[in-house]
Amino acid sequence: MNKLNRSIILIVAAALFSSFAVIRKSDNSKNNYYKSEMEKLHTAIESNFHDSVSGYYFVDLDPAKRETKFGHKREYSWLWALCAMFEATNEIEKIDKKAALVDNIFKSMQPYYDPAPPKPGYGEYIVNLSKGQRYYDDNQWIGITSLEIYERTGNKAYFDLGKSMYDFMMTASDNALGGGLYWRENDFETKNTCSNGPGIIVALKMYKATKDKVYLENAVKIYDWTYEKLQTPTGLFYDNIKVKDGSIGEVVFSYNSGTMLQSNVYLYEITGDKKYLERANKIADSSLLYFYSDDKFRDGYWFNAVLLRGYQHLLKYNKDLKYISGFKKCLDNTLKENKNEKGLFTGNDGVYNLVEHGGMLEILARFAYLQDHYNLAAKK
Numbered sequence: 139m140n141k142l143n144r145s146i147i148l149i150v151a152a153a154l155f156s157s158f159a160v161i162r163k164s165d166n167s168k169n170n171y172y173k174s175e176m177e178k179l180h181t182a183i184e185s186n187f188h189d190s191v192s193g194y195y196f197v198d199l200d201p202a203k204r205e206t207k208f209g210h211k212r213e214y215s216w217l218w219a220l221c222a223m224f225e226a227t228n229e230i231e232k233i234d235k236k237a238a239l240v241d242n243i244f245k246s247m248q249p250y251y252d253p254a255p256p257k258p259g260y261g262e263y264i265v266n267l268s269k270g271q272r273y274y275d276d277n278q279w280i281g282i283t284s285l286e287i288y289e290r291t292g293n294k295a296y297f298d299l300g301k302s303m304y305d306f307m308m309t310a311s312d313n314a315l316g317g318g319l320y321w322r323e324n325d326f327e328t329k330n331t332c333s334n335g336p337g338i339i340v341a342l343k344m345y346k347a348t349k350d351k352v353y354l355e356n357a358v359k360i361y362d363w364t365y366e367k368l369q370t371p372t373g374l375f376y377d378n379i380k381v382k383d384g385s386i387g388e389v390v391f392s393y394n395s396g397t398m399l400q401s402n403v404y405l406y407e408i409t410g411d412k413k414y415l416e417r418a419n420k421i422a423d424s425s426l427l428y429f430y431s432d433d434k435f436r437d438g439y440w441f442n443a444v445l446l447r448g449y450q451h452l453l454k455y456n457k458d459l460k461y462i463s464g465f466k467k468c469l470d471n472t473l474k475e476n477k478n479e480k481g482l483f484t485g486n487d488g489v490y491n492l493v494e495h496g497g498m499l500e501i502l503a504r505f506a507y508l509q510d511h512y513n514l515a516a517k518k
Contacts, residue, residue: 142299173502176506197493217276218262222440227240244299250265260277274323285344311360318334330378338364354408361401393440399448425461434468438497439472442468449461453512459514483495
């Protein structure tokens with residue numbers, strides 16, 4: 139039995155004892171506004187998206203929106219949505235020490251586990267229900283969260299999980315276009331910021347946990363490649379580069395700015411080199427203008443949650459709350475305008491899926507922390 143399988147058994151066993159614990163309710167005072175919203179949303183997600191019969195989560199409440207892929211109608215959630223819930227519940231546990239939620243989300247991900255060579259990883263869908271693919275970024279999000287849980291709790295099982303995710307992601311590396319990581323397994327068409335940005339963070343977290351320089355060296359290689367190939371003239375990041383001809387997919391998403399912003403903050407912390415802090419500030423300035431100048435979220439909640447991670451991390455070294463304040467205006471407008479009677483969030487085509495609700499849950503958990511530690515009314 140390998141380390142990851144032993145770790146899975148330990149974590150799932152722990153989850154059985156907590157059995158989808160409910161967040162303790164806070165009072166509804168002004169200072170607990172975002173925490174109260176977080177609690178209500180978590181309850182709404184569990185009530186609506188969690189299928190008590192199968193134990194799985196739905197990705198969409200409207201059956202008509204559930205995709206058919208590889209000839210199978212996917213009634214339940216993709217792995218990506220559970221990645222969003224994994225990180226969101228980790229943030230909840232930071233502000234509610236008795237919440238006991240992450241082990242249960244980890245348990246929910248185990249039907250997606252695929253031990254196939256060259257390295258074990260998690261597939262995009264429930265393995266025994268449908269053929270699927272393994273996405274490197276999905277596994278990296280799991281790696282980031284698991285290593286954060288290890289940092290917070292010291293639970294070695296989550297370190298083992300993080301290392302396994304690092305080992306899997308490094309199978310995405312080759313010398314095509316001079317380096318970088320592919321987006322998904324056995325698909326050599328593109329190398330994406332969404333698989334390189336989080337890959338840097340996984341490697342840096344492994345370095346922080348072990349002080350093994352191999353992790354830092356690989357992180358810097360991926361970082362340098364991403365800056366060379368995918369940075370925009372304004373300091374943000376394009377979506378992907380095609381391996382065949384080097385052409386760029388020029389869409390700009392908030393989560394790609396978020397992972398590269400946070401990568402710079404980590405590198406500044408680890409190396410002390412001020413160029414990384416300068417680059418982090420540049421990304422923060424450019425992203426604030428590009429994504430939040432209209433006081434409405436430009437793209438999905440989960441994408442924005444990843445950028446918020448970078449803004450929150452940067453606060454350790456840049457005390458200006460302008461990035462948080464700009465984000466807050468969009469959040470407050472969304473809370474006023476896009477909630478339905480079930481406490482869920484809606485768009486033009488109905489209720490958003492579990493990915494976006496997991497993203498909003500993370501945003502609210504982070505703002506609950508921020509509201510408790512900063513004067514969010516200081517800037518308008």
